[in-house]
Amino acid sequence: MYKVYVKTDETGRIVSINSDAFLPDTDGWTQIDEGEGDKFHHAQGNYLPKSIMTDQGIYQYKLVNGKVTERTAEEIQAEIDAIPPPPPDPLQVTQKAATVMFRALAQTDVIKPADALENRQMFDDWSVRIGTTATIGEYLRYEDGLYRVQQEHTIQAHQPPSVHTAALYTRVQEPGSGPEPWVQGQSYAKGVEVIHNGGVWLSGVDNNVWEPGAAGVFYNIWKRVRDA
Numbered sequence: 001m002y003k004v005y006v007k008t009d010e011t012g013r014i015v016s017i018n019s020d021a022f023l024p025d026t027d028g029w030t031q032i033d034e035g036e037g038d039k040f041h042h043a044q045g046n047y048l049p050k051s052i053m054t055d056q057g058i059y060q061y062k063l064v065n066g067k068v069t070e071r072t073a074e075e076i077q078a079e080i081d082a083i084p085p086p087p088p089d090p091l092q093v094t095q096k097a098a099t100v101m102f103r104a105l106a107q108t109d110v111i112k113p114a115d116a117l118e119n120r121q122m123f124d125d126w127s128v129r130i131g132t133t134a135t136i137g138e139y140l141r142y143e144d145g146l147y148r149v150q151q152e153h154t155i156q157a158h159q160p161p162s163v164h165t166a167a168l169y170t171r172v173q174e175p176g177s178g179p180e181p182w183v184q185g186q187s188y189a190k191g192v193e194v195i196h197n198g199g200v201w202l203s204g205v206d207n208n209v210w211e212p213g214a215a216g217v218f219y220n221i222w223k224r225v226r227d228a
Contacts, residue, residue: 002040004047005029006063013059014068017052019043032068056080107137113148113189117172120146129155139172146172150187150207166209179228182212199224 003020007029019041020026039046048068050060058079062071102122105111116123116139126142134140134149140161141147147161147169161169166187173180179193179200188194188208194201201212201222212222 001034001036002043003031004033004035004040004043005031006061006068008063009059012062012064013071014052014061014063015059017043017047030063030066032063032066054080056083103138106139107135109137113172117146117174126155126160130157131155134168140169142169148172148189167207170207184211185209193225195228198228200226200228 005018005020005023005026006014007016009015018029021041022044023029033047034040048061050070052061053059054076058076060071060076062069099122102111102119106116106123120139120141123139123141123146126140126147129140132155133152134155135152136149138149139146140149142161145161149168150170151168153168159165159168161171164185166185170187170189172189173192179195182188182194182196182201186209188203190203190206190208192203192208194203194212196212199213202225204220204223208221210217210221213224
């Protein structure tokens with residue numbers, strides 16, 4: 001005959017179970033049963049129908065009036081919910097701080113648009129910012145492009161960066177990509193070249209939505225630099 005013992009903590013949760021065959025000293029242990037066979041001889045892995053702890057390390061049994069009782073799902077869940085979150089990963093903290101710093105430097109033009117474009121993964125995708133406030137100068141990714149905010153506004157799902165929202169966003173042009181045909185309604189940044197009416201035009205201002213060479217468009221807004 002083998003005797004089965006359990007040890008409990010101050011709340012009555014069973015924290016260990018074993019047979020007297022492996023306990024030279026049973027001081028502090030409580031006998032709960034006795035019998036023959038592996039269930040009693042190797043009680044650690046055979047006596048209880050479930051493991052003594054959950055995957056989260058929560059004890060699944062308690063001792064009530066000398067009887068082993070399975071703890072309720074509510075009791076176990078309450079302890080799981082009370083487990084403190086793990087400490088932040090130092091590498092993730094460092095990467096997050098670097099991202100915040102890069103964005104701040106880009107917004108204040110310490111980091112130039114060409115470098116911002118090269119590191120576009122550092123910026124939020126436009127879609128995850130819907131419902132938040134976009135501030136002047138910050139960058140957002142949208143589809144295959146990087147856009148700079150021209151007006152502070154609340155980002156709306158029906159107003160993505162496009163030629164229809166030129167007053168809100170300016171697309172950052174790929175360095176060395178060469179001038180592209182001017183598109184009516186598109187907003188162009190200062191220093192961007194476009195092709196229009198047989199010429200290459202250089203934008204002299206940010207958020208430039210004027211037509212190159214049109215009547216009333218001043219020389220400092222679009223400057224014809226060469227033939228297309």
